[in-house]
Amino acid sequence: MSGRMRWGMVGGGRGSQVGVAHKVAACMDGLFEFSAGAADIDPAKSRADGIGLGLPEDRAYGTWREMLDAERQRSDRLDLVTVATPNATHFEIVRAFLEAGFNVLCEKPFTLDVAEAEELVCLARERKSICGVNFGFSGYPMVRQARAMANAGELGKVRVVVMEFAHGFHARSDDANNPRIRWRYDPKQAGNSAVLADAGIHALHMGGYIIGQSVAEVSADLASCVPGRLLEDDAALQVRFSDGTIGRLWTSAIAVGQMHGLSIRVFGEKGGLRWRQEEPNQIIWSPLDEPSRTLERGAGGLHPIAARGSRIPVGHPEGMLEAFANIYSDLHAAIGAHAAGQAGAAEDFPGFEAGLEMVRVVQAATTSSKNRGQWTSV
Amino acid sequence: MSGRMRWGMVGGGRGSQVGVAHKVAACMDGLFEFSAGAADIDPAKSRADGIGLGLPEDRAYGTWREMLDAERQRSDRLDLVTVATPNATHFEIVRAFLEAGFNVLCEKPFTLDVAEAEELVCLARERKSICGVNFGFSGYPMVRQARAMANAGELGKVRVVVMEFAHGFHARSDDANNPRIRWRYDPKQAGNSAVLADAGIHALHMGGYIIGQSVAEVSADLASCVPGRLLEDDAALQVRFSDGTIGRLWTSAIAVGQMHGLSIRVFGEKGGLRWRQEEPNQIIWSPLDEPSRTLERGAGGLHPIAARGSRIPVGHPEGMLEAFANIYSDLHAAIGAHAAGQAGAAEDFPGFEAGLEMVRVVQAATTSSKNRGQWTSV
Amino acid sequence: MSGRMRWGMVGGGRGSQVGVAHKVAACMDGLFEFSAGAADIDPAKSRADGIGLGLPEDRAYGTWREMLDAERQRSDRLDLVTVATPNATHFEIVRAFLEAGFNVLCEKPFTLDVAEAEELVCLARERKSICGVNFGFSGYPMVRQARAMANAGELGKVRVVVMEFAHGFHARSDDANNPRIRWRYDPKQAGNSAVLADAGIHALHMGGYIIGQSVAEVSADLASCVPGRLLEDDAALQVRFSDGTIGRLWTSAIAVGQMHGLSIRVFGEKGGLRWRQEEPNQIIWSPLDEPSRTLERGAGGLHPIAARGSRIPVGHPEGMLEAFANIYSDLHAAIGAHAAGQAGAAEDFPGFEAGLEMVRVVQAATTSSKNRGQWTSV
Amino acid sequence: MSGRMRWGMVGGGRGSQVGVAHKVAACMDGLFEFSAGAADIDPAKSRADGIGLGLPEDRAYGTWREMLDAERQRSDRLDLVTVATPNATHFEIVRAFLEAGFNVLCEKPFTLDVAEAEELVCLARERKSICGVNFGFSGYPMVRQARAMANAGELGKVRVVVMEFAHGFHARSDDANNPRIRWRYDPKQAGNSAVLADAGIHALHMGGYIIGQSVAEVSADLASCVPGRLLEDDAALQVRFSDGTIGRLWTSAIAVGQMHGLSIRVFGEKGGLRWRQEEPNQIIWSPLDEPSRTLERGAGGLHPIAARGSRIPVGHPEGMLEAFANIYSDLHAAIGAHAAGQAGAAEDFPGFEAGLEMVRVVQAATTSSKNRGQWTSV
Numbered sequence A, B, C, D: 001m002s003g004r005m006r007w008g009m010v011g012g013g014r015g016s017q018v019g020v021a022h023k024v025a026a027c028m029d030g031l032f033e034f035s036a037g038a039a040d041i042d043p044a045k046s047r048a049d050g051i052g053l054g055l056p057e058d059r060a061y062g063t064w065r066e067m068l069d070a071e072r073q074r075s076d077r078l079d080l081v082t083v084a085t086p087n088a089t090h091f092e093i094v095r096a097f098l099e100a101g102f103n104v105l106c107e108k109p110f111t112l113d114v115a116e117a118e119e120l121v122c123l124a125r126e127r128k129s130i131c132g133v134n135f136g137f138s139g140y141p142m143v144r145q146a147r148a149m150a151n152a153g154e155l156g157k158v159r160v161v162v163m164e165f166a167h168g169f170h171a172r173s174d175d176a177n178n179p180r181i182r183w184r185y186d187p188k189q190a191g192n193s194a195v196l197a198d199a200g201i202h203a204l205h206m207g208g209y210i211i212g213q214s215v216a217e218v219s220a221d222l223a224s225c226v227p228g229r230l231l232e233d234d235a236a237l238q239v240r241f242s243d244g245t246i247g248r249l250w251t252s253a254i255a256v257g258q259m260h261g262l263s264i265r266v267f268g269e270k271g272g273l274r275w276r277q278e279e280p281n282q283i284i285w286s287p288l289d290e291p292s293r294t295l296e297r298g299a300g301g302l303h304p305i306a307a308r309g310s311r312i313p314v315g316h317p318e319g320m321l322e323a324f325a326n327i328y329s330d331l332h333a334a335i336g337a338h339a340a341g342q343a344g345a346a347e348d349f350p351g352f353e354a355g356l357e358m359v360r361v362v363q364a365a366t367t368s369s370k371n372r373g374q375w376t377s378v
Helices: A017-027 A043-052 A064-071 A087-099 A114-127 A141-151 A179-185 A195-211 A304-308 A320-339 A352-370 B017-027 B043-052 B064-072 B087-099 B114-127 B141-151 B179-185 B195-211 B304-308 B320-339 B352-370 C017-027 C043-052 C064-072 C087-099 C114-127 C141-151 C173-177 C179-185 C195-211 C304-308 C320-339 C352-370 D017-027 D043-052 D064-071 D087-099 D114-127 D141-151 D173-177 D179-185 D195-211 D304-308 D320-339 D352-370
Strands: A005-011 A032-038 A080-084 A104-106 A131-133 A158-166 A215-223 A234-241 A246-252 A262-268 A271-276 A282-287 A292-296 B005-011 B032-038 B080-084 B104-106 B131-133 B158-166 B215-223 B234-241 B246-252 B262-268 B271-276 B282-287 B292-296 C005-011 C032-038 C080-084 C104-106 C131-133 C158-166 C215-223 C234-241 C246-252 C262-268 C271-276 C282-287 C292-296 D005-011 D032-038 D080-084 D104-106 D131-133 D158-166 D215-223 D234-241 D246-252 D262-268 D271-276 D282-287 D292-296
Touching: A005 A017, A005 A064, A005 A320, A017 A032, A017 A080, A017 A320, A032 A043, A032 A064, A064 A087, A080 A087, A080 A320, A087 A104, A087 A114, A104 A320, A114 A352, A131 A320, A131 A352, A141 A195, A141 A262, A141 A271, A141 A282, A141 A304, A141 A320, A158 A195, A195 A215, A195 A234, A195 A246, A195 A262, A195 A352, A215 A352, A215 B215, A234 A352, A234 B234, A320 D320, B005 B017, B005 B064, B005 B320, B017 B032, B017 B080, B017 B320, B032 B043, B032 B064, B064 B087, B080 B087, B080 B320, B087 B104, B087 B114, B104 B320, B114 B352, B131 B320, B131 B352, B141 B195, B141 B262, B141 B271, B141 B282, B141 B304, B141 B320, B158 B195, B195 B215, B195 B234, B195 B246, B195 B262, B195 B352, B215 B352, B234 B352, B320 C320, C005 C017, C005 C064, C005 C320, C017 C032, C017 C080, C017 C320, C032 C043, C032 C064, C064 C087, C080 C087, C080 C320, C087 C104, C087 C114, C104 C320, C114 C352, C131 C320, C131 C352, C141 C195, C141 C262, C141 C271, C141 C282, C141 C304, C141 C320, C158 C195, C173 C179, C195 C215, C195 C234, C195 C246, C195 C262, C195 C352, C215 C352, C215 D215, C234 C352, C234 D234, D005 D017, D005 D064, D005 D320, D017 D032, D017 D080, D017 D320, D032 D043, D032 D064, D064 D087, D080 D087, D080 D320, D087 D104, D087 D114, D104 D320, D114 D352, D131 D320, D131 D352, D141 D195, D141 D262, D141 D271, D141 D282, D141 D304, D141 D320, D158 D195, D173 D179, D195 D215, D195 D234, D195 D246, D195 D262, D195 D352, D215 D352, D234 D352
Parallel strands: A005 A032, A005 A080, A080 A104, A104 A131, A158 A246, B005 B032, B005 B080, B080 B104, B104 B131, B158 B246, C005 C032, C005 C080, C080 C104, C104 C131, C158 C246, D005 D032, D005 D080, D080 D104, D104 D131, D158 D246
Antiparallel strands: A158 A262, A215 A234, A234 A246, A262 A271, A271 A282, A282 A292, A292 C292, B158 B262, B215 B234, B234 B246, B262 B271, B271 B282, B282 B292, B292 D292, C158 C262, C215 C234, C234 C246, C262 C271, C271 C282, C282 C292, D158 D262, D215 D234, D234 D246, D262 D271, D271 D282, D282 D292
């Protein structure tokens, strides 16, 4: 293991929910130090927020371009840059940092369209950068346990994956007046999809992550329930993964009473398993013809990747921040290995390819829905 | 309230799961007496099983035709006949009893095709018989509470209904050797659908029952996961109800680890609610912007129809047999009212029209799935 | 199996919750016919309620004495009499029916004092009557599964049993004005204990029932939370069973928000198990050092006594009425065996001895609590 | 808010579970920097582990005395020292750091006997140090919500508090051979109590913390279930708090199948509430005569102290590390206020007085249990 690395963030200033989460997660294990940032689009607020987040004055930048220019010239330059800005700006910022040779973790959705995402994937490969997209729920130890079980054949051939990410926080008819919500349903700021691109792709990514497949084809039904919305606030996708496995996704922003609402169920010929983000320390594992059993994070008998991602003993709850911290821990290891010239080990964090795949899925789903549910290749 | 009525059953002999359930349910409240039956297709077994179920010798018939011939001539003829035979025989038996002027409760699926179902609906109307299809889960008090809440506008305009009926009891690859399962995937015995017609329509019916709408259009994905099956063992339906409400249905027979697996969630502009058959005494009700609350069967403050369907105090669990008994109680009331020449009150039990609607849905879903997900009118 | 038997009930008229439950339970499987009753203390209401419950006019008696006098002389006399009257009247009525040679099922608490309970136990033995006390929750299939597991040694030596029966339905400060509640805290009508005798002994009985032990010693803390009450509305008992197993009981009537609130946990050297009346179709079974697993009523692999008590398939919920019906089914079998001169098989239903034991426990707990927690022999 | 402070830890080296938790928690919000430590009793390992935890070489000490001597002379001395060593060493170490003028957070149990605890409380007062005992579960936002609700009178007069902390991780009969467990049941290392002092007092503290009362009197039953143990592995305490509120505590180390097993239920005249450490982001709140509702961490409408302790949005789970971090955040605020000469605001973290109270409770419980359950003053 290499030593502590330098980490920076674009976005994530005061008022941003995800900024705090990234900062806590990146620094949780002492693997990264928060060294530089451009926290906001407003230069004065950007500097003030950066200092408020604990940055030294000279590295609390006013803009991401200022940050880029300064950091690229430092000998103690950043080892990793997180881009946590509004969706429509990801492409430009990520490209600029990639071109300057930085490793990048980008918030999801990766980009607003496929061409942009493809360009970034190419660029990352050319530069041999370590790059990730923050499908952060894949950092949960028990999600990784599910992946390891599927990969080890414990479920037998997987038949159906049922995915949900449905909350109720955009259900008010007057949300159009709420600036924190309105932009999400504005195609100019959000692209061609709202709840699918914002929430649904997390669940869909997790499905593929667990079974080790990508999405090949979709049949979609995108709907707007709140009058006046131009983008969908409720969607169902039928999916075929690359090996033919069936996927079923429901995602919603109007499911009043559901809180986080991210869950996954995987059914194979030898058994089925269930996981919910709201009780992330457990998997229910049901071997065929046997009673269901509860697997606990931190207990004995888990796969190494799940055991490795735990910080506290069995029975005590870990949460989302610890899951995100596992993504940062993965990135730290990958950056260290790369710096040491080692061939990359199997990478557990979602890369730019995963981001691209999900942008393609969103586009295919939009097309399918317009074509009255017709199956559409991704 | 009229007095105790005479009830008979075709099918339901030894080895039938549903026979015991009907008998307990019909007789639970003392509203019906089990008076006659033809319990099995084998005449000797039919008579023996009937006597075993408590019938007098002279009304434990060897065949349903024998039963029909004898009962139609009695002055103390049956007030209600339940048909709980294999699906493919429903049509012929129900028609015969209707033509002889009996009231009929038919197991689901109603018939194997739309034409048969339409004929029975017409016949029932002509004869002014009291007729039901046993979507028995609509008898649960808390399902009725949900219906009353939706009807009273407590949910506001309903936007999305999410329905599931997914179990794992047909997941073995060697189920083709199991005679109790094999017939379900044989088009000759089961018609054009397996798990959708067997399980999924229960959930779909419940969705329409609660929101007071019928299914107008579907986009379906029917799949066979276990090799060699000719009919689907996993299906997803996207639905538009008659008023445009969105429905999402997942049904499966290969969801290992799920037990009964029937649940429903209804999301409206004023709130959302959830109900699961495995914990049928509660609804989770989530008013918009307020904490979710647990409504309990038997507690104060429920709608009359829910209060009426309870037998024991709040906190004690009631189960499926009590739900079925509520259907029988409804039928008893309707038969009594009809006999008394009263105009029918609003009927809470599912009639033949509901059975027909679901046969149509199955057909439309089959068509849609063959047409690669194309939306199809019901 | 013998044929249908004749069953009668004292008490259980209109307004009684338990009357309906007994009637449905006794008749559910067709093993008993409701043949006679004295439903209320008011003779006119008693006759009317009896007829309302479905009794023939000549056996809908005005008083229990009238019923006793008439029934003892009939050739088709009752095979079983249930006594579901107010607690203070159990002794006199049960004694009279026993002396006349009837089999009796008595509601709990059995009697108000130990001397009465002892007298009834002696009398029942002398008359060789089949007698039970309605600790009806012991009829749940999964409670019986627990008992069978403990008895088969699957838990190893049992160390601790944790029992709860705590609800919140007597929590109002103005309950003294509510006639349905007031009598429960009046020593003249309720004896020396309220919530312990009403609810707690159900849980305590279940503990002993599962592990096959009786209560030897208690240390108790009885408290009245609602001002003005003369009897306890919250109590904790520490227990030693006859073999030294530790028991912990909490019972309450002021636990606002708890519904039924009956649960049991059993911890042995080889594993632990949990059961709750509100989800009665499951046991959570936790073998030492292995994941917890969910055992389902109706699934394969259960002990015969649990399998036998099921009426509907796995996954569908059964409830309290079905549990009570299992007690009646046991009584039917025992009465039949006795009539046939067969040596009694192991009896699964709680007998008068169980009733006596719990009356003794209540007395010992009262004494212990007055003596500031001192351990007291039962 | 004052700036980042310097924090050190005695104990917590490699192999310690609690060391990682303290480090992550103390540093989570950037309020403390891990500046010095003596991580192990073995000097070489102590230095190595300290460096491994990220300490600079010159402040990774070999022993706590070395650390004390060096740190007391530094101008950039530690602002807070956490003592996370074996229980029997707390007294000596805490006293030494207090005498040198440091602020101290001590792991629980505070000390092995009352006299030691009293001495430390006096010393802390004399020195006006900011001192805490790590009843870390009191840092959960929803525990604090419960405290604020009780304090605001929303529960009315509290009647009964039901507390549990029962796990199954010391249930093996051969645990006497396991060095990680053996010491816990050795009076020389663990004092006069095992599971009560290790686990039970967490739940008991939380009870008093929520209702704002201390424990006045106890009646206890301490038992050893695993043969050969000299200290209890299962205990029940009946409690009277200072205002007469009733407490019921069960704690166990042999409850196989229970994971963390910390929960609390509070019942008042206006309602009841429930919280479990394994689902720490919710409280179930049951107002009298109304449906139970689920209060969510991060949702609107919570008391400020609960809102303040949240880092991520409603629906996403937070865990134990975040709760501990709230304790550190409280300490940071108190140290800052003290340094600024401000009168201490109400302190939300448990102080040395709470530690002393729990040592007294353990002693009183031991006495009561020896005296056959006799109520004993604390």
